[in-house]
Amino acid sequence: MPTQSGERGLGAATRAVSERVSSIVRLEIELALSELKRKAATLGVGIGLLVGAGLFAVFMLWFAFATIAAALATTVSTWLALLIVTGILLVIAGVLGFIGYTAVSKATPPVPEQAIEEAKLTTEALKNGA
Numbered sequence: 001m002p003t004q005s006g007e008r009g010l011g012a013a014t015r016a017v018s019e020r021v022s023s024i025v026r027l028e029i030e031l032a033l034s035e036l037k038r039k040a041a042t043l044g045v046g047i048g049l050l051v052g053a054g055l056f057a058v059f060m061l062w063f064a065f066a067t068i069a070a071a072l073a074t075t076v077s078t079w080l081a082l083l084i085v086t087g088i089l090l091v092i093a094g095v096l097g098f099i100g101y102t103a104v105s106k107a108t109p110p111v112p113e114q115a116i117e118e119a120k121l122t123t124e125a126l127k128n129g130a
Helices: 004-073 078-107 113-128
Strands: none
Touching: 004 078
16 A cells, blocks of 8 residues: 555656656757758748749740841841741740640549549448448
8 A cells, every 4th residue: 555655756756757748848849840940941042042043044045035036037037037936936835735734634623533432442342341
């Protein structure tokens, strides 16, 4: 039979363990938040740099098309060279648009049909007791 002082010792030990566990959990949460903030800041910088790179890539494409038009202008009139480059860009945009449209139409509506079918088969099997 435990004595009253033994019970107090056990209660105090339980309280001390509980406080330490609570402190450890709190510190772990603070560490996780600190790590997430640091990673979010790094991610923000990386995204900003990627946006800048994309912007310069767009400018580079504009100059590339202008260069193509200028090169064509050495053999044909300037207006015709610009029209040819515009036509090429129109064809490329049309092809990419068509490919994108067919990809989107195949993927819509975004319903997991295979998973739904599997769930129906599982439900049916459970009902039948198989």
